[in-house]
Amino acid sequence: MSLDSTLHEALTALNQGRYKTVLKVAKSGMKRYKSHPAFPNFAGIALSSQGKHRDAAGYFKKALGLDPTFHDARRNLAQALILLQQSDTALTLLNRLLEGAPKDPDGWYLKGQALLNCGQPRAAADAATRSLELNTRQPRALNLRGVARNMLGDEAEAIADFQTALTLNPNDVEALVNISLPLARQTRHAEALEAAERAVHLAPTHLNARLRLAMQLLESGDQDGARDQFQTILGQAPGHAQAIEQLAALNAAAANADLEPIARRALKTAPRQSSDAARLHFALARMARQAGEQEKFASHLTQANGALAHIMPFDSDGDSQQFESLRTRFNAGADQVQAPAPSGPTPIYVLGLPRSGTTLTETLLGAHPNVCPLGERAVPGVLLAPFLENDIAFDTAACAQFVARDQERLPALPDGIRFYIDKMPENYRLIGALLTAYPHARIVHMCRDPRDVALSMWQAHFSGKALSYTYDLAAMAHRFNLYAGLMAHWHSVFPGQILDVQYEDLVTDVDGQSRRLADHIGLKWVEDMAHPERSTGPVLTLSANQVRQPVHSRSVGSWKPYETMLTPFISGLDPNLWPGVQQG
Template sequence: MSALFAQTGLHLSATDLCTCFMTQNAPFTTAQTQLMRAEYKAALKTVKPAMARYPKDPRFANLAGLAMCGLGQQRAAIAMFQKAIRLDPKFVDAQRNMAQTLILLDMPEKALKLLERMVTNTPGDEGAHYLQAQALANLGQTEAAEAAATRAIDLAPRQPRTFNLRGVLRTTLGLTDLALEDFEAALALDPNNVDTLVNISLPLARQTRYDAAQDAARRAVRLAPAHIGARMRLAASYVETGDPAAALDEYRQILTLEPQNSEAIEQLATLQSREENAALSKAARAALKHVGTRHQDRASLNFALARIAQQAGDTGTEARYLNDANRDMARVLPYDAIRDSALNRAIMDRFAAPPAETGAKQPIRPIYVLGLPRSGTTLAETMLGAHPDVQALGEQITAGRLLYPLIEAGTPFGADEIAVYLDKEQRMRPALPEGIAAYTDKMPENYRLIGFLKTVHPEARFVHLRRDPRDVALSMWRGHFSGRALNYTYDLRAMAHRFNLYAEIMAFWHRLLPGQILDLSYEDMTADPEAASRTLASYCGLDWAAQMARPEQTEAAVLTLSAGQVRQPVHRKSVGRWREHEAALAPFIAGLDPALWPGLER
């Protein structure tokens, strides 16, 4: 099967071949063969006269649509699929192909309307449920998409593509254990599927199975050396595990395959020296001229050029590129200040009194390292993870994934909900080694959920990182984050609004839980790592270990933007760096509420 049909799910039916002895089936069979060989121009040339000769045969319009999709003419293909469906309203292949093409054109709402009719009329159609899952996923309705994929698997339990899709959806939902089961099922059916190998790598890493994660990515690259996604995932795994030289080789290889790949250019700009980036600057500017209106690609290239200007000490040029990069990201991921404020209030309204510690005490204590992103949470967790009795788990999405829907729906958090939470948390959490006393979860924005976490884990410790908000803002402004959770970082006024909400809710938790949250200053931690690590150990009920004061020696993988920084000796180069960018940060600084940020140097 050609790559087009294997990757998109566009459907070439073999059922019509039974009538191939009829005269009009000769061009049909020829065109079908040409499509399978990815000879799209030839197929279209074959189909067009057949459409004129046999105007009532819907198959030729369907084949014309498939050929147009292969040629990148998806909008023209839609008209062909519509024609085929008008000629035969029960033509399932044309309906599927039209739905898939609408999804590819980023029109999932229209695809979903068509697919809802299909699954109603033919509930046993596995392909329609599969496409329904894709459309729902594109609309951000991940849970509904996962349910649709499950229906497709129930109807056809030997389709690797559907296990792979459900695995991706479950990864997004934080159901890492179930996602791995799906990817493993897909590989059992199709052991050499490159996309599945790429997809399984990240959840393996999240389960701290770093060697297996890297092996999956390596195998994908061996099977398909020109597969950009496979090489991107392998390069990322090298960054995560502290092998920048290998990562550089992979990103450079990607640029030989795709010279204007914006993500590879951005990653190279982060990893390369100032001298190496001089040549990359030309490539980034050239790519920027051809990227058009693809905002995320434009953002990646502008972030790359900003990094290169930063290395050169050109603050003005860096500021211009950062403005452009963040503006593009804000267009794609706008911030909803009203919704965010309402969420803060809804959380605080639940805790008129200290949380009742109704959860059962666990033998292994969770340590939540939290605060604003880029405030030093990775450094603090690395110190803790250096202790032989502590397992560092990195950023776990479990708490947010389970609690935010409950908060937004106003659902009570009583004994039944707590029991469900603990059960799901245990299934979603990576396996813990024998003999440890504690594990860390350094999802920074768990600061909003302290009351809930204290309820379910009375023995938990909360390490709160504090850092000058202007230095945090500068670091965020320079950062290109994955996902929607940090969309406020792309607008300076939105960032100030969110920082104020953070200061408000942290002050609330301190009043509610006096003496139960450790405030750790980033500035103090970088000034005296040994003293900070001793404070951490004491608060967490651990005997201090000397290696905690040398976090740069860690061999643990890091899956965040701090992956490269944490392996450098602890330094204070970024302390007070905001002053060099005060003009650029002016809208943010003006937006900070003095009542919530007392003592800031003005």
């Protein structure tokens, strides 16, 4: 068989999806035509199509060794490395590829994918835009840019990208899955649920589609529906770590007794320092606590958080520098910008440490007919980052620019709304900028016993790197000390503008504290504010289950049986900032 006919046979099999045949022909070609780079490239494509990305990468490297100018092999190798979670290495390859082929839309798409994996959503969106400029009809590039824009808080633009992808292909399951979350964040909950349901209808075995549907149901308060979806996922993928973790949180002890052996089998095959291993340890910790097995509970939490700390190490020095910079930028002696009050509804920022009661407080306030709860908005933090990280003056012009861009990204609010709630907890870092830009904004600061907060955090699986300090008890104490110092600073800079609400007071006197909240906001108190369990609105945070119950104080003092486990945290708290805690 000639070289041309062998190449033609491999290409034909590839176009027909017959990957075993492709691999067989490619290996035969490599023996007969040892210097031809196309055959190891074919072999790599065949292996990658079967999910064998590590083996595939070896063949792509062989092809490049035979011909260093072989752009297809370099692109294919980059894609394999991205799938192997080696995006940093892939970026190096892709930069070299695009130097030689700057008009390669696939190369720009892959660069965007690698940048997104490296935590650079803005650069990823730019790369996806470049890919689309070269070829406008690319649903995958639209999906990539939409995901990046959603991470940047540009929910409306993200939705537009996903909608364009769906115009090109109405049955694009990835676009349907992707569009569901930003629709929910824009308070378009019925559309969000419809998109997730359609994705599952089109692809019943698509795990991400079922996961998104399950989470949308959970956020909407349909725990039984969510549980059914997670069970279906386990039926399709018995060791699915996220489904196991979510079921463990939803299940009572009896159901978790049946789930435990499934979780233990899955843990045996999960890489030790991986997010899947962390999820499974969190699930097993929940089961151990239900069973009253404190040592196992502590052990699983230590392993879960240890895995995540390995994946997302905490930078304590950088953290300290950031807080000092915030203090310096906004201080009592500095001339503050006198920004005019923006028109439209006034923001209420409910903030504090995560797990301090921000979701409960948002639910109380959101029960008022003149208030619209918007959950945790990433937008302010994203928009303010360039000013705060690069020492750019936050002057009158910058203030006006921030407000305009922030308000552009608000969802359509119902008639009669006077206030909207942003309950991103870590907005406490941004109080200086927020009160400069929105001088009439209301700030509600949730306070809670730090030991109860620490226990709650230690049991929680947060997404992303922003809360990496929660995976190390000493790092957690470090951040808590910075937080307490910064809040004292804000009180001195903005006296009387920040309402401190003690979580313990709120859960023991919800009537009185909800009235106090209404008074601070400037609202006439309504009875529903004292009954968050009546709320039917979706909840897009880890607290979705808790706030649908009548207010209770069962979690107050819950740290006490686990004092030994929390010792590295408790001993790290500054007694000047947390008086009485070590002796409490």
